[in-house]
Amino acid sequence: xxxxxxxxxxRGDPASGSRLFERNCAGCHGIEGTGGRGPNLHxxxxxxxxxxxxxxxxxxxxxxxxxxxxxxxxxxxxTGLATYxxxxxxxxxxxxxxxxxKGRLIFEHSGCLSCHILRxxxxxxxxxxxxxxxxxxxxxxxQTLLDPKSTLPKDFLLVEVVTPxxxxxxxxxxxxxxxxxxxxxxxGTFYSVEKSQLRSLSxxxxxxxxxxxxxxxxxxxxxDLVAYLVQQGQTP
Amino acid sequence: xxxxxxxxxxxxxVAAYGQVPFERxxxxxxxxxxxxxxxxxYAGHRYSELxxxxxxxxxxxxxxxxxxxxxxxxxxxxxxxxGILYITAPNMVSAIDGKTGRSLWTWTRPLPPKFRMxxxxxxxxxxxxxxxxxxxxxxDGVLIALDLKSGSERWRxxxxxxxxxxxxxxxxxxxxxKVVIGVSGGEAGVRGFLDAYDAKTGKRAWRFYTVPxxxxxxxxxxxNDSWKTGGGTTWTPGSFDPETGILFWGVGNPGPDWNxxxxxxxxxxxCSLLALDLAxxxxxxxxxxxxxxxxxxxxxxxxxxxxxxxxxxxxxLVAVANRNAFYYVLDRSTGSFISATAYATQTWNDGFEAxxxxxxxxxxxxxxxxxxxxxxxxxxxxxxxxxxxxxxxLVYVAARDSATVYFKRDxxxxxxxxxxxxTYGSVTYPEHKSAIRALDASTGKMAWEFTLLTPPxxxxxxxxxxxxxxxxxxxxxxxxxxxxxxxxxxxxxxxEITANPMAYAIDGHEYLVIAADRVLYAFDxxxxxxxxxx
Numbered sequence: 001x002x003x004x005x006x007x008x009x010x011r012g013d014p015a016s017g018s019r020l021f022e023r024n025c026a027g028c029h030g031i032e033g034t035g036g037r038g039p040n041l042h043x044x045x046x047x048x049x050x051x052x053x054x055x056x057x058x059x060x061x062x063x064x065x066x067x068x069x070x071x072x073x074x075x076x077x078x079t080g081l082a083t084y085x086x087x088x089x090x091x092x093x094x095x096x097x098x099x100x101x102k103g104r105l106i107f108e109h110s111g112c113l114s115c116h117i118l119r120x121x122x123x124x125x126x127x128x129x130x131x132x133x134x135x136x137x138x139x140x141x142x143q144t145l146l147d148p149k150s151t152l153p154k155d156f157l158l159v160e161v162v163t164p165x166x167x168x169x170x171x172x173x174x175x176x177x178x179x180x181x182x183x184x185x186x187x188g189t190f191y192s193v194e195k196s197q198l199r200s201l202s203x204x205x206x207x208x209x210x211x212x213x214x215x216x217x218x219x220x221x222x223x224d225l226v227a228y229l230v231q232q233g234q235t236p
Numbered sequence: 237x238x239x240x241x242x243x244x245x246x247x248x249x250v251a252a253y254g255q256v257p258f259e260r261x262x263x264x265x266x267x268x269x270x271x272x273x274x275x276x277x278y279a280g281h282r283y284s285e286l287x288x289x290x291x292x293x294x295x296x297x298x299x300x301x302x303x304x305x306x307x308x309x310x311x312x313x314x315x316x317x318x319g320i321l322y323i324t325a326p327n328m329v330s331a332i333d334g335k336t337g338r339s340l341w342t343w344t345r346p347l348p349p350k351f352r353m354x355x356x357x358x359x360x361x362x363x364x365x366x367x368x369x370x371x372x373x374x375x376d377g378v379l380i381a382l383d384l385k386s387g388s389e390r391w392r393x394x395x396x397x398x399x400x401x402x403x404x405x406x407x408x409x410x411x412x413x414k415v416v417i418g419v420s421g422g423e424a425g426v427r428g429f430l431d432a433y434d435a436k437t438g439k440r441a442w443r444f445y446t447v448p449x450x451x452x453x454x455x456x457x458x459x460n461d462s463w464k465t466g467g468g469t470t471w472t473p474g475s476f477d478p479e480t481g482i483l484f485w486g487v488g489n490p491g492p493d494w495n496x497x498x499x500x501x502x503x504x505x506x507c508s509l510l511a512l513d514l515a516x517x518x519x520x521x522x523x524x525x526x527x528x529x530x531x532x533x534x535x536x537x538x539x540x541x542x543x544x545x546x547x548x549x550x551x552x553l554v555a556v557a558n559r560n561a562f563y564y565v566l567d568r569s570t571g572s573f574i575s576a577t578a579y580a581t582q583t584w585n586d587g588f589e590a591x592x593x594x595x596x597x598x599x600x601x602x603x604x605x606x607x608x609x610x611x612x613x614x615x616x617x618x619x620x621x622x623x624x625x626x627x628x629x630l631v632y633v634a635a636r637d638s639a640t641v642y643f644k645r646d647x648x649x650x651x652x653x654x655x656x657x658x659t660y661g662s663v664t665y666p667e668h669k670s671a672i673r674a675l676d677a678s679t680g681k682m683a684w685e686f687t688l689l690t691p692p693x694x695x696x697x698x699x700x701x702x703x704x705x706x707x708x709x710x711x712x713x714x715x716x717x718x719x720x721x722x723x724x725x726x727x728x729x730x731x732e733i734t735a736n737p738m739a740y741a742i743d744g745h746e747y748l749v750i751a752a753d754r755v756l757y758a759f760d761x762x763x764x765x766x767x768x769x770x
Contacts, residue, residue: 022645026659027355027423027493031606031643034662036613037355065326065351065358065375072650154662177710178668178689179726 013076017084020077024070025085033088038067041088056082089135096138096227098220103228106221110213115186118232125172125186126210127153131233138230145222148210158207159183162199169193172209254368255384256317258412261366262478268700269741271316273473274362274407275621276738279541280475280484282623283698284739288746290701293761294715294725300747300760301337303330309734310751313362313407313621315370316740317384321749323756324360324407327374329382334742337758341387345374354401355423355654361473361619361736362407364415366435371415373404379417379431381438391438395419401426401652409483411476412514414441418470422488422534425655428468430485430510432517442517446470446487446505454504462499465649467491468506472536472619475554476514477568483514484541484554484568488534492657493613494602495530495644502527507535509556511571521571523592525558530602531584531642532613533559538621540631544678546574555677557622557633559615560584563680564592577680579673580616581637584609602642602658610639612663620695621736623704628718630674630683632704636691637669665691672696672706674721684721695736697748705748707733713750713757729757 022031028038035041048063049055056078062069073081107113113122118129132141144151157173159181171185181201182192186209195201217225256272264270264277268285275282289297305312306325314321319334327345332338353375363372369390370382377396380389395417396402401424408417414432422428428446433439446468448454455463467490474485490499490506507526512519526533540555544565552568561582565574573592578585584600600609616636623632641661649655670692671685694707703724704716711733714726731753739748748759 022643022659023647024654026643027654027656031641031659031661036660036663037357062352065347066353068352068354068653069350070653072653176689177712177728178687178708178714179712179723 013080013083016077017080017082020073020081021084024081028067033085041085043089046089052079052082052086055085059085094138094230096223096230098223098225098227100224100227100231102221103224103226106217106225107228110217110225115210123188125184125188129229129232133230134233136229138226141229142222142226144210145217145225146212146214148208148212149206152206152208156208158204158209160202160204161193163193164197164199166199256365257367261411268739269316269744270318271314271738271740272365273315273409274313274364275473275475275538278409278411278476278478280538280621280624281540281626282538282621282695282736282738283625285700286739286741286746287700288741288744289699289703289748289761291703291717291724294701294703296761297715297725297727297748297759298762299727300758302758303332303337303756305751305754305756307358308754309357309359309732310754310756311359311361311735312751312756313736313738314740314749314756315363315365316738317365319742321740322363322365322370324363324372326358326360327376328360329363329370329372329387331387334740334747334758337756343382343387343389345376345378345380348376348398351376351398353403354421354652355656356403356405356420359405361405364408364410366410366413366415369435371408371410371417371435373406373408373417375403375405377402377404377419379404379408379415379433379438381415381435393433393438393440395431396421396426399652400424406471407473409473409476410435411478412481414514416474416483416485416514418472418474418485420469420471422467422469422471422491423493423654423656424652425465425467425491425649426469427464427466428470428488428506430470430512432514444510444512444517444519446510448504457501457504459498459500465491465655466499466503466506467493469534470536471534472538475539475541477541480569481514482520483512484539485510485512486535486537486539486556488536489529489532492647492655493530493532494642494659495647495657496528496601497644500528503529507533507560509535509539509554509566509571523564523566523571523573525556525562525564525594526560527593530644531560531609533611533615535559536619537617540622540624540677541568542624542677544629546678553678555624555631557617557631557635557675559611559617560594561611561616563631563633563675565678565680566592575680577675579633579675579680579682580635581610581639581669582616583639602644604644606641606643606661608639608641611636612638612640612665613642613660614638614691618693620693620734623696623698624677625698625704625718627700627702628674628698629677630718631677632696632698632706632718633673633675634692634694634696634706635671635673635685636665637671638663638665638691640664672704672716672721674704674718686716686721686723693732693734694750697737697739699739705737705750707735707737707750707752709733711752713737713752729755731755
């Protein structure tokens, strides 16, 4: 299943779009559109198109020289396919229970801004939340708040290293190559280490610095917080 | 002292057949300052006899020059002739000064406005030289002969129709008065072939269809009309044995890639190695590595022509590190199977029959629901070249350990569009599992490995300095001890390395070349004084 499985507000027929995607696009973009030979399409802003019409135009003419043209699609097929591709990168507004105004207060008083930036406020250790409502469904946001380990992004990795001088560093892997690793600790400080020189390197797969809010927030408070978050990045 | 470029100095010594006669390429190992074919010699070795840069001096390696290329993902291997490098990009060739990287001439060919690739990236991997002419393929399916000294076109030969999904990304092989060029397009349901052209005139000498038509041997391995869209492209250069005049060339996947239902049979000569008579184009023998492939495991690799000891006897061999995760050793004169040894993770094979036919493990075919199989569709190695060191008698392979979920789908054939018959789920690879692996050339037994964070897309060069050079997906260019695999030197080049290293020398001073993304870098050792004054 795609990471964000809810279909976009249908303009074409997204079911037929999905089938056409498998047949014509998945060879390069993967069956889920998450990339392979071609780029990942699960992103809020695509490099070559920003709406269904522009996506349809790109599908029709291709991209010089690497993406082939598909002039053989009917208009209905093209619209369905473009609608499906558009849906991969974003989510439509949906009604959720909860009071977003109260959710904002909960957000501001629960320590979220100590790790996240939302519309310019906060600290940038965790992912920015300014557009989070456009890319994460209410259900998934709720799941993240209750069990953050269950929704980690594919390339997210917490690491702990012990340096040659015995210093222990714990943080998020920001980059890695065959020989070196770059991490950022909770204070925002970056470190670059040579892997062969370390006393130890622990890959804390499945772990995250984010706490669960299942015990600190009531169900109603969670609803309010999710209602606030899901608004972020939605076109008014 | 400032000297004129060596190219000018050579004018007076050009033989009747031009600057680089066939005999000079046959004896390429006698002049390691030059790099006269895509693989450095006809045998596919990608090995340099240069040794100024060795296990000790490599620590001082530095950037000599850099050249900005016109597009990203540079995959070219330069040809080096008497101080001049000939570098390629899609529909572009430049002659550059080997000391400075400065351009001497550039040839370009515009792409048709509606030209599109079908399932692979727009690249060019290199040129070929013979006498006084350079040969290069264009993406839009044309083979071009250029004057070595000016870049002016001598002739153009139409090879394949890009509207049908063909392209040319491969370097040609030029030998004995002929230029051999393979084609890309295996994801578009083309019918693959290999062509040879007269080097002087551009007239086609022969064409070998890799998918036989009705009435031709091998057509019985294709159900119904499936041969018409059977794939079998020839998109990586082969090797050539000047003693026998035999050309060895790998053939790509059948079409559609992941759905074999409509093409029941072995699908000859896809996923095979061909031995062809260069003079006539006649097939001497073939060996099919992956009959009825459904995983996109092209056999488009460099065949290594080596001599080795098999059961105590000296034999002439051809070895292939195959995309299907096995290292094959075959008899060079007959194609008979000697051995196959896994060099990367695989979950599809339960052994081999005496003739080399694989025993396929159940549940390794793509399905509607998806089937996890290793290796992934890019295979255990791809087009990046292996290297054979005459010094260590080891073969060095950029080995990819990966797996993916293969899905089968129905795909109608539409000319000039994807014809893949399925798709894949997310690709998985364990970090620090893929590696540069050093294999005994005759047996495939692993001598050492140098693990990499991610599966590599760079080829390997070995040198008489007892070194192995390669690059990583994260942009590291590095040198290993050819005997032990120990890391001796590295530099971060800031772009994915999807190219093969090569070496050349000017005035006895060795250079190494590698491309990273859209920059071509040369490295050398520090010397006193300015390079131009040497």
